[in-house]
Amino acid sequence: MEAQPQTDPEQYFQRYRALIPDWDSFLDCLQRPLPTTLWAHPERQGVDGVAGLFDELGFRAEALDWADNALRLHADAPAGAHWGFMAGLFQIQEEIAMLPAQLIAAQPGERVLDLCAAPGNKTAQLSLAMANQGTVYANDVRRERLGALRQTIKRLGLRNVVTTVQPAEEYPLGAGPFDAVLVDAPCSGEGTWRKGGAAPKLPSEGARREGLMRRQQRMLERGLGVARVGGRVVYATCTLSPDENEAVIDAVLRRWGEQVRVRPVRHQLNGLKISDPITHWRGERFHAGVQDCLRLWPHDNDTGGFFAAVIDKTGGNSPRPDWLDRPEREPPERLGAILQRFGLDEAAVGQAELLAPTSRYAHLAPPELIPSRRPVADAMGLPAVGVQANPDKPTTALALSLGAAATDNVLDVPAQEARAFLDREPRRIEPERSGISPGYVIIRHRGVPLGVARLYQGGALESLYPGRWSRASGRRGL
Ligand SMILES: C[S@@+](CC[C@H](N)C(=O)[O-])C[C@H]1O[C@@H](n2cnc3c(N)ncnc32)[C@H](O)[C@@H]1O
Known part of the structure; x- marks a missing residue:
């Protein structure tokens, strides 16, 4: 029988009591509100500019040692209600949820896949870490959740994102090879207790839980399948359950053998307390490679609970690419006319080019963005020019991206x-x-x-x- 949702953490988490170091501080932490955390858009006002905006309101911002451009504020800081949020000066994200993108360390020009991407916080981190160069495939199975991702793309001016809608576990291999893949898996959400003060979204035992674990494993395996040999895959969840964390990594290490290796990364994360992963569970001992996974209890860093592992694909095959041709480009004059009106020259958009319109908008994208045949892209690049207006209309997204340098x-x-x-x-x-x-x-x-x-x-x-x-x-x- 499936467990009923519970609202008493002491009762709910009894199942992990023997695993949790310092049980009292764990429970105490779950009763406290989460601090507000955010990261500053690196190409807009920067982290000091954003800290200044909150300082004016009487909220002191503390820089996070371990995460790029990130700030911690009091839980009451009105971050979501600040005009700077809509202007794309910063993105609000739970501190520990910033970890997977940091672990991927995406580089400009790479091809990166975010398999479970909506609402898009990690996609945004990846895209900006790549300085809007290369390509981030942002996929989610639920089309209706892509709306939030699209708004993030526009607010933050992300040009190198291709959105797709596909079950992660069936992602077409020909979309690869990818340099890096993020599997931010759907999970029971036990680590997000502090957000809602409530029970997890999914039952903690029973058949549905079993099904979820199998799906998580298949998603991770598909992530490894679409990665190139030499590439990396980050598996992450916001749950405390060993079944959805260490047990998934254990199963994959056993199936993939010498073709994969969990990379030790703790030493790269100064300023973040990382606990030991679970090595034994339900009478079984996990594969030795599980020792290099990262387990983060809520009371370790005053965050939500989290789990992550960086897996290097060291052998096997890279998938054969099945990509389309480069998308058609618009003549440079089309964007040039808009730039000129605002006293901007072509350098303002760097290497990016305007793609031929496929809808009401022409999108701005880096030249290396090439879609795969399958899955069919839902959208690609930044909607920059409204082509149904007369004359062409610069979008809000374009204004947010380029308007700071405009002179006319x-x-x-x-x-x-x-x-x-x-x-x-x-x-x-x-x-x-x-x-x-x-x-x-x-x-x-x-x-x-x-x-x-x-x-x-x-x-x-x-x-x-x-x-x-x-x-x-x-x-x-x-
Ligand atoms: C933990 S959330 C992702 C959060 C996101 N990475 C971010 O940082 O904003 C998990 C996502 O997985 C999606 N999902 C669930 N099942 C999926 C599947 N089979 N394939 C792809 N995505 C799936 C959900 O719709 C949900 O948006």
Whole structure:
């Protein structure tokens, strides 16, 4: 019989009592709110700029020693309600969830697969670690969860992401070979107790649990299958269950033998306390390679609970690529006309090119982004130019990406006008005095781009801030 969900951690976690070092601090930690943690977009205001925004509000930000560009704030810090969030200055992410992308250490130009990607926090870390070069395949089986990923792509200006919808365990081998694969597996979520103060999403015992474990193993094996020989695969979960963690790694090490190796990485993570993995469970002793897995109890670092392993593919075969041709490009003038209006030159987009539109938008992508035949890409690159408007419309995503360097047709507005813009309120300006000509205008607040407006003859200024973002953003602390 399946266990009923429970809300008493002491009762629920009894099953692991013998495994958990310092049981009282563990329980004590589960009762405390999680600190707010976030990382700063490395190419926008940087970590000091973001820390300054919170300092102004009376919240001291503490830099995380072990994670790039990351800050810890008091649990009450209004990070999600800050206008800087919608401007893509930072991304909110639980501290320990930052670990897998850090372990992958993705490099510019690599091909990386994020097999279970929605809502996309780790995809975003990977994409920016690669400086928007190379390709990140961001996959999730649930199409409806890709909406959040798409918004992350736009807010943070990610150009090198291809989204796909496919069961991870059946991901087509021909999409590979990948240099690195992240398997951030769906799990029972026992480590996220502090977020909801409630029982895990899935039962902890029984047939459904067995099915989940088998699926996790198949996903990890598919991750290894699509990786190149010499590539790396990171397996991660936010659960405490040995069945979904060490037992999955154990099964894979036994099946793949000399073709895989768990890489020792603890020494690279100064500032993060890492506990020993479980080596015996249900009367069985795990494969010796399991010793190099990373287990993180909530009270180790005042976070959620987490598990991760870096697995090197040391032998076997690399899959044969089955890729399409390079996607068709638009002539450079199309983007050039938009850049010119804002006083930007082509260097502003670096190596990126505008792809021929496949929908209402033309997307900006790095030249090395080449989709595979299967799975068919759901979308690729950054929606940059609205091609159904006349003239072509720069998207909010493009404005957030490039608007800080714009010199022409930019309006820097104080808080009250910024709020009106985000609320899509029309207003009037005097074009002669502002030096702005009719057409598209980038709206900035304190030098930070917020989006695009359109100025008409006579001075009417229409906010083109997306309605959906506006509803989501509320007042954003302005
Ligand atoms: C732990 S969450 C991923 C979180 C994400 N990596 C992030 O950092 O934002 C697990 C994801 O796996 C997806 N998922 C569940 N079953 C899957 C499957 N068979 N194939 C691919 N994705 C799956 C879920 O929809 C969910 O979005």
